[in-house]
Amino acid sequence: MTTKGYELTEAEWEIIQVVWAHEPCAAPTVQEELEDRRQWTYSTVKTLMDRMVAKGLLTTERIRNLILYRSAVTQKQARKGEVARMLTRAFGGALTPMMQFLLESHTLSDAELAGLESMIRKKRRRERGRGE
Amino acid sequence: MTTKGYELTEAEWEIIQVVWAHEPCAAPTVQEELEDRRQWTYSTVKTLMDRMVAKGLLTTERIRNLILYRSAVTQKQARKGEVARMLTRAFGGALTPMMQFLLESHTLSDAELAGLESMIRKKRRRERGRGE
DNA sequence: TTGCGATCTTTACAGTTGTAGAGTAGTCTC
DNA sequence: GAGACTACTCTACAACTGTAAAGATCGCAA
Numbered sequence: 001m002t003t004k005g006y007e008l009t010e011a012e013w014e015i016i017q018v019v020w021a022h023e024p025c026a027a028p029t030v031q032e033e034l035e036d037r038r039q040w041t042y043s044t045v046k047t048l049m050d051r052m053v054a055k056g057l058l059t060t061e062r063i064r065n066l067i068l069y070r071s072a073v074t075q076k077q078a079r080k081g082e083v084a085r086m087l088t089r090a091f092g093g094a095l096t097p098m099m100q101f102l103l104e105s106h107t108l109s110d111a112e113l114a115g116l117e118s119m120i121r122k123k124r125r126r127e128r129g130r131g132e
Numbered sequence: 133m134t135t136k137g138y139e140l141t142e143a144e145w146e147i148i149q150v151v152w153a154h155e156p157c158a159a160p161t162v163q164e165e166l167e168d169r170r171q172w173t174y175s176t177v178k179t180l181m182d183r184m185v186a187k188g189l190l191t192t193e194r195i196r197n198l199i200l201y202r203s204a205v206t207q208k209q210a211r212k213g214e215v216a217r218m219l220t221r222a223f224g225g226a227l228t229p230m231m232q233f234l235l236e237s238h239t240l241s242d243a244e245l246a247g248l249e250s251m252i253r254k255k256r257r258r259e260r261g262r263g264e
Numbered sequence: 265t266t267g268c269g270a271t272c273t274t275t276a277c278a279g280t281t282g283t284a285g286a287g288t289a290g291t292c293t294c
Numbered sequence: 295g296a297g298a299c300t301a302c303t304c305t306a307c308a309a310c311t312g313t314a315a316a317g318a319t320c321g322c323a324a
Binding site: 009010011012040042044047048051064 | 314321
Binding site for chain 3: 141142143144172173174175176179180183196197
């Protein structure tokens, strides 16, 4: 259930982001879509994508002479992996100290803080609602 | 002021953690300290540490025939880098959605939630106190 | 049928990361 | 002063990551 921890590299994040948005899509599409952010040639993108298939991050389906890619991990899974990595490395896996750190070291407007507060309160109400 | 973004690798985190705790310390100390967690030989640890010096993550001072290492980045800086990396990769750099994700996807006890809530409230009071 | 454009395949290469063996040098002890 | 320790230096190597050129293919238009 713990949706095993996927760890994507920088380039992989860049690519899977586009795939999520255009799924199913071909390599040239991804390359064009990323053209502004990274100056990657078609070759580069294609190589990266094929490696991601090998790793189980994407899947392919060949239709005639075109290869369509789909994501094999959801955004949620990928995010979870990223957060977990950061948490274990930098905070010994403990969430609360991390939150504390964020609050201390990032400049949040009062509006943002208020948003968070209400988010938490809502969550607590919900939790309490279903016991526990 | 934005304490430039340091990005440490897994192994580097492991090592700098020990250095922070024993600073200033010699390579063999670090190796011994990590013996249980990672089965790294002295060679491995030393190589890693020297690379960290080259990268500016640690500094050295030679005393007679012993080399003492010190951290060149604080825990706060390292944490900040790690959080920033995760934020940009997985959340387009936006903090609030990240917080939201954490609240949704991690199971926090009511006590933890309460802790967070009060942390935020305290922060808001403080901020309001000094205007802004 | 012939060349052209779009796409895919193969191969490569440099830099980083994890891992460590082998050899060298200073120090302590008998 | 010779061996045993301890710590250091040098070198290596495989996997992974970013990056891409060169060549092979296939369908279409002239």
